[in-house]
Amino acid sequence: MYRMTTHTRAGAVTAISAPIFIVAALALPAVASRGVVQDLFFILTMLTLAQIWNLLAGYGGLVSVGQQAFVGIGAYAMFAGVILLGWNPVLAIPLGGLAALVLAVPTAFFAFRLQGAYFAIGTWVIAEVTRLLVAQWKALGGGTGTSLPREATSSILGTDAIRTLFGLREAAARDVLAYWLALALVVAVTGGIYWLLRSRLGLALAAVRDNVDAAQSVGVDTGRLRWAVFLIAAAATGLTGALVFLQTARISPGAAFAVTDWTANVIFIVVIGGIGTIEGPILGVLVFFALRSALADYGSWYLMTLGLIAVVVMLFAPKGLWGLIASRNGLHLFPARRRLTGPKIEGGI
């Protein structure tokens, strides 16, 4: 007689349009220029990082400002796989995820000892330590960094097929491959987070966010939940890092562990778009990219503007741009709300 559903009309629209978007995005390199493909690669990887950070902070309450640790270690692990083990770069990407996962264990062990805001700086310290340690890794260029060897970049799995398919030069084909991988990653991460929110774990996350004591008293293992979220986020961040530096083919500790690129920008995307929603980071990354393009010629004014916009958004619209939209018309493109249907039930949401 009673049924549970998460179905909404907006959700149905998403379910239909998402595959169309994905197919269109897959086919895009056939018509788009190399510059567009590179821009899209940038957007997709930033979106991936933003979704992951949003999972951590927006859903898990874990405000990390040390995500660059996992980007960096993921990228370096991929380089190590290629340079030291002679793996194909594409196959070395999972190594990045694995390395980040391994690093996440001691990171969580230390950072979880710090309460609240100090957790944030704790993760930052770990990121710095990782950066300094990696800079000692002479086989990978130490403090100055290194590049992927020519023979590795020229033999990346799948580039030959892309070259013949689109009639591209090698470097452009590599960009297309990276773009496709980024597309796969962002779909997997966004889809994975959406799936998580619709699973039991999603209820637990929401419960813990609302009230830790009450969550424990209904049987939620809050400690394990934190660990799970942190480890998942670290592994996915590591994969993204490996992919980003596969595309650039050059790495240095400064670039791979840059707090501005991999954490500050990501935080601004989430905050401006709307924290605690899947739609927020998507909207945020578009605003971010638009700002970046518009202010590209103004050097550091651009980052300053971004920082100030984030402050203003936090002060006046703490739920971000998507929050403004959703509060107006209750639109949810990724509905996870479980509704009970059956006799005697009135509206609600």
Next chain:
Amino acid sequence: MIWLDILVQGILLGGLYALFAAGLSLVFGIMRLVNLAHGDLIILAAYLVLMGVTLLGLSPWIAALVAVPVMFALGWLLQAAVLNRVLGKDILPPLLVTFGLSVALQNGLLEVFSADSRRIPVGALEGASLDLGLVTVGIMPLMTFASAIVMIIGLNGLFYHTALGRAFRATSDDAVTAGLMGIEPKRIFAIATGIAMVVVTLAALYLGMRANFDPSIGPARLIYAFEAVIIGGLGSLWGTLAGGIIIGVAQTFGAALNPEWQILAGHIAFLAVMLLKPRGLFPRAVD
């Protein structure tokens, strides 16, 4: 004898880190706010002092004296206009706001002062040193350390022997009840942040006189400050000095082994303390 020298240098360096940390500790102690822009505010103050020296031709000491009220007002305004609005049970808003401020400030400084390294000129004092028999110490590090001690004594005096200090501690314990005593918590917070900025100016003065600085080095100062505070145990200024000394000594020993290990050694010392004493060396009895 070289090791003794390194130890002394490290201890004196700890004084500088205690200066970095005291403002952070003060603000956290009173309003449970972690200001991620703290390091960048130090750099801002350093540029203010530098401007006083280069544009107005003042001596660094006078320039710092001029910068003090400016920084106090800035801290007061920052707290009253921005941070008071986001203080609350949820730690996310203040963290994100101060993080946004940090990035904005850093890039604003970069735009105004460029990425060039600068230094506050102090003339003859810069290289001067004092021969203590066993070791020779620089006058500047010695003054830094002495200033840190004077500052801690001063802050403790303010905290424990004045009505304002009483109001600080009462508000820190229980802001609602402090309100019932006629104390406006938001006003107290604004004054506290103002005072923290005065300490920041002192830190900036020594930072700028002892070494080169540029707009990008704020976050690293924040991290040193944070480590000193956590090692010391929240809420104890003497503990913060001890924390600063531990990091300073670790850094000088690390640097003696290999110049590349200086910063790393400081961080490792921090992590080691965290492992052994998660609540710091001198935790407050009441939390």
Next chain:
Amino acid sequence: MILRLENVSKSFGALKVADSVTVSVPRGEALGIIGPNGAGKSTLFNLITGNLFANEGRIEFLGRDVTRAPAMERVRMGVGRSFQIPQPFEGLTVFENLLTAAAFGRGGREAEMVDDCARILEETELLRKANFVAGSLSLLDRKRLELARALATGPELLLLDEIAGGLTEGECKALVATIRAIHARGTTIIWIEHVLHALTSVVERLLVLDFGRVIGIGAPDEIMASKAVREIYLGLEV
């Protein structure tokens, strides 16, 4: 005996909030707990649920020593509780609140819990508002939700903390009828309450707590009539 407390003590610094509490609750009983504000009633609940751990003594649930077992484990064994100040998951709907409790309290799949959640919502008169966000509820509905969520964990032992306080008489009556029905189905209940007429209409025994000590336990009539209890509880100098 479903629950046994043996010489359970708990102190916060110098303050003893539970002082050698010994009590046994047989399966199916409804036990009321009264005592002045600050007597340690909610502390006792927190010790039973594992939100606090006893300094001394032993707590047994279903014959197993649970003195050191964490809250989460006790919920799964069948200890359900409501909070004195309602603590709903404000961002979730009423139904989702129950679903969370059912899925984690019993360790089952969500889909299997739907019917049961609907039944509990019906019983606690919340069905109508199943899809309302908990943060928007009135006090009465919050109290109902506290009860419903505790029930959704599938408790053998239900701990109710001042669930009738702050309600109008009519609202209180309706809630009491619900609690009585739950009790009639065999759920063991321990109930802290200041609204005595509500309490005495359900419970079979009353326990009086003062300064963390048990100063009386027995049939409600006897307890309410005892001079010592009246003096301590009401402070009336009779």
Next chain:
Amino acid sequence: MLETHGLTANYGQFRALFGVDITVAAGECVAIIGANGAGKSTLMRSITGVLGNEPGMVLHRGEPIGALSSAEIMKRGIAMVPEGRRLFPSLTVEENLLVGGQARKVPGPWSLDTVYDLFPILRERRKSPGTALSGGQQQMVAIGRALMSNPELLLCDEISLGLAPVIIRDIYAALPRIREGGAAIVLVEQDIGKALAVADRVYCMMEGRVTLVAKAAEVAREQIHSAYFGVAA
């Protein structure tokens, strides 16, 4: 001197007070009794501005004070002894007392010396941290701290809570002396006997409403019982 008109209070979504009217005249002692959850403490928190309310709902000397902050209300001469004492743990006994008087400096009978005369034990323990004291001594500090501002009106929220009867007697013994100093007193109490013994008038509250207003000397036990529990004795 103080009046509330249809005072309502909400905690988030739910309402804890449903239109409460009380008045307190200068120098008067009023008791507010009722079971736990009746709204007594909420009433105190509303009057002192801890909970916000509509400006016109609380009047002090005829002026609306509902929109003022706790600090501003306190500076008008309304001091509170909060429920649970709420001493500042990082302040000593003497500092706790001093903090009570530092924001409002008006001439009056109360000073560090006279508070120590009222509760001599506090003089001996003036250097101890407030929280190292016994419950009864802490309560004395809380009362003394409120007196330090020489208030016109002293609000006492559950000052006998969790204390042994002999200690409660000592604390209540101080109330007549506080009245001699000129302050009006509002006593929020669960201990009906104690409250009635010192009050001029009594309000009984139940479930967020005032259910009984009477002169303390004239009220019958049965009346209180039914106002307190909602059922006859």
